[in-house]
Amino acid sequence: MKSDTFLKLIGGLALAFLLPWVFLILIPFVSASNAEPIPYGEGEEVEGGVTAYPDSVFYRHGSSDYGRQIYAAEGCVYCHTQVIRPTYAGPDMWRPGWGGREADGLARETQPMDYTLEEVAPLGYQRIGQDLSNVGHRITTRELMHQHLSDPKSLDPDSGMPAYLHLYKKSPYGEGLVPTPKAEALVDYLLSLKKDQPVPSGK
Amino acid sequence: MTVPQPTPEEMAERASIDRSTRYPVMFFFTSAAAWLLAATLLGFLSSLKLRVPELWDGCEFVTYGRLFPAHMSALVYGWAMQAGIGVMLWLMARLTRNELKHGVTIIVIGHVWNAAVTLMVFSVWFGFGRGIPLLDFPRWIWPVVALSYALIVVWMVPMFRSRRDSPVYVSEMFIVGAAVWFPWIFLTANIFINKGTAPVMGAGIDAWYITNLIYFWMAPVALAVAYYIIPKIAGRPIYSYPLAHLTFWLLAFLAGWTGFSRFMGGPFPAWMPAVSGAAAIFILLAILATVTNLMLTLKGCSKLWEYSPSLRFTVFGMLMLGLYALLSAMSSTFYFGKNLQFSHFVVGMDTLAFYGFFSMTIFGAIYFIVPRITGAEWPSGARIRSHFWWSTYGIMTLVVTMLVGGVAQGGNLAVWDQEFSTSFVNSSAYVVGRAVAWALISYSNFLFLYQLALMFAGKGRKSDGPTLIHAEPGTAPSAKAAAGLS
Numbered sequence: 001m002k003s004d005t006f007l008k009l010i011g012g013l014a015l016a017f018l019l020p021w022v023f024l025i026l027i028p029f030v031s032a033s034n035a036e037p038i039p040y041g042e043g044e045e046v047e048g049g050v051t052a053y054p055d056s057v058f059y060r061h062g063s064s065d066y067g068r069q070i071y072a073a074e075g076c077v078y079c080h081t082q083v084i085r086p087t088y089a090g091p092d093m094w095r096p097g098w099g100g101r102e103a104d105g106l107a108r109e110t111q112p113m114d115y116t117l118e119e120v121a122p123l124g125y126q127r128i129g130q131d132l133s134n135v136g137h138r139i140t141t142r143e144l145m146h147q148h149l150s151d152p153k154s155l156d157p158d159s160g161m162p163a164y165l166h167l168y169k170k171s172p173y174g175e176g177l178v179p180t181p182k183a184e185a186l187v188d189y190l191l192s193l194k195k196d197q198p199v200p201s202g203k
Numbered sequence: 204m205t206v207p208q209p210t211p212e213e214m215a216e217r218a219s220i221d222r223s224t225r226y227p228v229m230f231f232f233t234s235a236a237a238w239l240l241a242a243t244l245l246g247f248l249s250s251l252k253l254r255v256p257e258l259w260d261g262c263e264f265v266t267y268g269r270l271f272p273a274h275m276s277a278l279v280y281g282w283a284m285q286a287g288i289g290v291m292l293w294l295m296a297r298l299t300r301n302e303l304k305h306g307v308t309i310i311v312i313g314h315v316w317n318a319a320v321t322l323m324v325f326s327v328w329f330g331f332g333r334g335i336p337l338l339d340f341p342r343w344i345w346p347v348v349a350l351s352y353a354l355i356v357v358w359m360v361p362m363f364r365s366r367r368d369s370p371v372y373v374s375e376m377f378i379v380g381a382a383v384w385f386p387w388i389f390l391t392a393n394i395f396i397n398k399g400t401a402p403v404m405g406a407g408i409d410a411w412y413i414t415n416l417i418y419f420w421m422a423p424v425a426l427a428v429a430y431y432i433i434p435k436i437a438g439r440p441i442y443s444y445p446l447a448h449l450t451f452w453l454l455a456f457l458a459g460w461t462g463f464s465r466f467m468g469g470p471f472p473a474w475m476p477a478v479s480g481a482a483a484i485f486i487l488l489a490i491l492a493t494v495t496n497l498m499l500t501l502k503g504c505s506k507l508w509e510y511s512p513s514l515r516f517t518v519f520g521m522l523m524l525g526l527y528a529l530l531s532a533m534s535s536t537f538y539f540g541k542n543l544q545f546s547h548f549v550v551g552m553d554t555l556a557f558y559g560f561f562s563m564t565i566f567g568a569i570y571f572i573v574p575r576i577t578g579a580e581w582p583s584g585a586r587i588r589s590h591f592w593w594s595t596y597g598i599m600t601l602v603v604t605m606l607v608g609g610v611a612q613g614g615n616l617a618v619w620d621q622e623f624s625t626s627f628v629n630s631s632a633y634v635v636g637r638a639v640a641w642a643l644i645s646y647s648n649f650l651f652l653y654q655l656a657l658m659f660a661g662k663g664r665k666s667d668g669p670t671l672i673h674a675e676p677g678t679a680p681s682a683k684a685a686a687g688l689s
Contacts, residue, residue: 005371006364009379013455017387020459024475025391025408032401072334075268075327081545089468089541091619112403112470120396120405123469125336127545127616128253130623153257158624160631162252165261 035113038200046198053200054113060192063181067189068118070182074164081124082133084110084195097138098131100196107196114195129161136194145187150177216300223302224293225576227309231289232569233659234317236652238281239562241324243648245274247641254634264328272339273328278557279337279416280348281320283565284385285313287424288355290568291378293576294427295359298375299366305358316351319344335409337416338392345393349386356382373447377427380455384419388412403470411462414479414531417556418458418486422524425564426450426493429521432571433497436507436514442499446492453489457482464535467544480535483528490528494521510671512587513571519595520564527555530606542617547633548609551602558644559598566590566651573655574670579663581670586650588672593647601640608633 037052071077084092084099086109093099099107110133115121124131139145147154150168152161167183179187209217249270252258259265296303303309323340326332332339359382363375392412396405434441441447460482463475501507501518508515530552534540543549570587574580581587608630615626657663664670 005369006360006379009371009376010383012452013380013383016452016455017384017459019456021387021391024460024463024478025395025404025411028472028475029395029401029404029408032404033398034400073330073332074266075272075332075334077334077336078268078271083466083469085468085541089537091617094619095623109468110470114470115402115406118402119399120333120335120409121402121470122334123403123406123466124545126547126549128627156624158622158628160253160256160624160627162256162266163260164266166263 032112035116038113040198040200044198044200050197053197054116055197056117060117062188062192063185064188064192065117066182067185067187067192070167070186071122071189072119074186076132077122078125079128079161080122080130080132081127082110082115082121082131082193082195083123084108084131084133092131095131098134100134100194101137106198108199110195111199114197129159132190132193133195134193136191137196139190142187142191145190146177146179146183149183149186150179217297220296220300220302221293221575222578223304223306224296227303227306227313228289228293228572228576229659230310230313231285231292232573233652233655234313235282235285235289236648236655238277238285238320240645240648240652242274242277242282243641243645245270245277247638247645249274250634250638250641254631254638263330269328269330269332272332272336273324275337275553276323276327276339277320280323281317283421283557283561284352285316285320286565286569287381287420287561288352290428290565290572291356291359291381291424293572294374294431294568295362295378298372298378298431299362300368301362301365303358303362309355309358312351312354315347316355319347319351323348335396335405337413338396338409342393342397345389345397349389349393352389353386372430373441373444373451374427374430376448376451377423377430380451381420381423381427384415384423384458388415388419407463407466407469407471407475410465411479413553414462414465414483415458417527417561418454418461421556421561422454422458422490423451425520425524425561428564428568429497429517432513432517432567433500433521436511437501437504439500439504442496442502446496450489450493450496454486457486457489461486464540465544465549467537467540480537480540483535484532487528487532490524494525497521509673512581512584512591512670512672513567515591515672516563516567516570518567519591520560520562520567523555523559523563523598526602527552527560530555542613543609544613546609546613546616547605547630547637548613550637551605551609554605555598555602558594559602563594563598566594569655573658574663577658577661577663579658579661580666580668581654582657582662582664583654584670584672586654587670590647590651590654591672593643593650597640597643597647600636600643604633604636604640608636 037054039052040046087093093107093109099109101107139148149164151163152159167180167186168177169180171178248265249267252265252267252270292303323344326341327339331341363379392408395408399405430441430447461479463471464479464483467476508518534543534548612626612630615629
C-alpha cells in the first residue's frame with residue numbers, strides 16, 4: 001500500500017517530466033543532429049567554389065579547433081556572446097560589423113547551422129565585451145588579433161578586457177612578446193569566426 | 204489551532220532519530236560551509252577583476268573568465284548541493300520517523316562528492332574548463348558526480364517506503380521530487396551536451412539545465428524546509444494544505460519547460476523561448492500562491508521572526524523566492540527580456556536564486572537542525588544576528604546593483620550607434636556594488652563557518668533554552684545571559 005504511494009508519486013513526476021523532455025529537448029535535439037549541408041540552388045552565386053551551406057572550408061583553417069578549446073578554457077563565453085539576434089530582439093544587426101559584411105549585403109542574424117564546427121555553441125552568458133560572431137571580418141590580420149589579446153587597451157583605452165599575457169612569452173631578442181602555441185591557436189579560432197555565409201533560399 | 208504536544212516517548216524517539224543523522228549531516232554541513240566561504244571569496248575576487256581588469260595582469264589564475272566559473276561551481280556543487288543534501292537526509296529521517304542507516308557509507312560517498320567538486324573547481328581554475336556555464340568541468344567528472352549523488356539519496360527510498368504516517372506530508376513530496384529531478388536533469392544535460400551532434404541545442408540545454416536546477420532542485424528543497432519549519436515554529440498547521448500540494452504539482456509540470464527564454468532571438472525555433480517564457484509566468488502563480496500560503500500560516504505570530512534564527516532566515520528566503528519568480532517571469536516577457544538578456548541582470552538573477560532564496564532558507568534549516576543533532580545550542584545569538592544582517596545587506600546590495608546595473612547596461616547595449624565600450628564604462632560602477640556585496644557575504648559566512656565549526660567540535664553551549672537572536676521581551680537579564688546575549 002505504502003510502496004504504491006511511492007511508485008505513484010515517482011510515476012506522476014516522471015510523466016510530468018517526460019512531456020518537456022520529449023518536446024523541448026529530445027525532438028529538437030534529434031532533428032538538429034548531424035544536419036547535412038544544404039546545397040546552393042541555381043542562381044545563388046557564392047564566391048570561391050563554395051557549394052553548400054555551411055561550408056567548413058569557408059570558416060576554419062589552421063589550428064582553430066585547438067583554439068576553440070582555449071576559447072572555452074579561458075572562459076571567453078562569460079563576457080563574449082556569439083549571437084546576432086534578429087532586429088525584433090535587439091539592435092545587434094545595426095552595430096557596424098557585427099552581422100557580417102554589410103557592404104556586400106551579407107550581414108544577417110545567426111542561424112543554428114552556423115555552429116556546426118563547435119562542440120557546444122558558445123552563445124555566451126553575458127555581453128561584457130563585443131559579440132564575436134563575425135570578429136574574423138572585423139579584425140583580419142594576425143598581428144592585430146595578437147595585439148587585441150596581449151594589449152587591448154592600446155586599441156581602446158576604455159576596453160574592459162584584461163591583457164592575456166599568460167598566452168605570451170617575453171621575446172628573447174629584447175623588446176616585444178612572442179605568442180605561445182595557445183595564443184596562435186586562439187588567434188586561428190578567432191579569425192575563423194565568420195557567420196555570414198549566405199543561407200540557401202527556402203531555408 | 205495549536206498542534207498536540209509530543210509525549211515523552213515521542214521526544215525520546217525523535218532524539219534517537221536526530222542522533223542517527225548526526226555525523227553524515229554534520230559532515231555535509233561543515234564541508235558545504237567551507238565551500239561557501241571559498242565560493243564567496245572567489246565571487247569577491249572575480250567581481251574585483253571585472254571592475255579592474257588590469258589588476259595582476261599576466262597571471263592566468265585571476266582572469267575573470269576562470270574565476271567566475273570556479274566561483275559558480277564552488278557555490279552550486281560545493282555549497283548549495285551539499286548543504287541541501289544534508290537537509291534532505293535529516294528532514295527525511297524526521298518526517299518518516301526512521302533512523303538514518305548506512306551513515307558510514309554516506310560519509311564515504313560524501314568524500315567522493317567533495318573530491319569531485321575539488322577537481323571541478325580546480326580544473327576550471329587551471330584552464331581545463333569547457334565554457335559551458337555550470338557544466339564547466341571536464342567531461343569525465345560528470346559520472347562521478349551523478350553516481351555519488353545517487354548513492355547518497357538512494358537511502359531515502361527505503362526510509363520513505365517504511366514511513367509510519369501513511370499520508371505523505373508535502374515536505375516529503377518536495378524531497379522525493381528534488382531527489383529524483385536532479386539526476387534526470389543532470390544526466391539529460393550531460394549526455395546530450397557530450398554527444399555534441401547538435402551544438403546549438405547543447406547551448407540551449409545548458410540554459411535549460413540552469414533554470415531547472417533552480418526550479419527542480421533548489422526551489423523544492425527550500426520549500427520542503429519552509430513547509431516544515433514555518434508551521435513547526437508557528438505551532439500551527441499550514442494555512443491551506445491543498446494549496447501546498449497544488450504548488451508541488453504545478454512545479455512538477457511546469458519547471459521542465461523553462462530555460463530557453465535565456466536566449467530570446469537566439470538561433471532556436473522561436474516557439475522554444477516563447478514556451479519557456481510562458482512556463483516562467485505560470486510558475487510565478489505557483490510560487491506566489493505558496494509564499495502567500497506560508498505567510499498566512501505565520502499570520503498573527505510574525506513577532507517570532509524577531510527571536511527565532513531559523514524562522515527569520517527561512518521567511519527571508521521565501522520572500523526572495525517570490526522576488527525571484529516575479530523577476531524571472533518579468534524578464535521572460537519580450538518587452539523586458541530582450542534588453543535584459545546578456546546584461547548584469549543575468550548574474551543578479553542567478554545569484555538571487557543561489558544565495559538569496561536557496562542559501563538563506565538552508566541557513567534557516569541549519570540553525571534548526573544542528574542544535575538538535577549535536578545536543579548543544581549555538582554559542583552566540585549575536586553572531587547569528589550578524590550572519591543574518593551581513594548576508595542580507597550583501598545579497599540585497601548585489602541583487603539591487605546587478606538588477607539596476609543590468610537595466611542600465613542593457614539600455615546601453617541597445618544604443619547601437621554608441622561606442623561599445625561605453626556600456627562597459629557606464630556599468631562598471633555597479634560592479635563595485637557586486638564586489639562590496641561579496642565582501643559582506645564573505646564576512647557573514649566566516650562567522651557562520653566559525654560557529655558551525657564550534658558546534659562540529661562539540662563546543663556548543665550546553666543549555667535547555669535555544670539560542671535566540673534577541674531574548675524574549677520581558678525576560679530577566681539572567682535569561683538574556685543564558686541565551687548568550689549579554
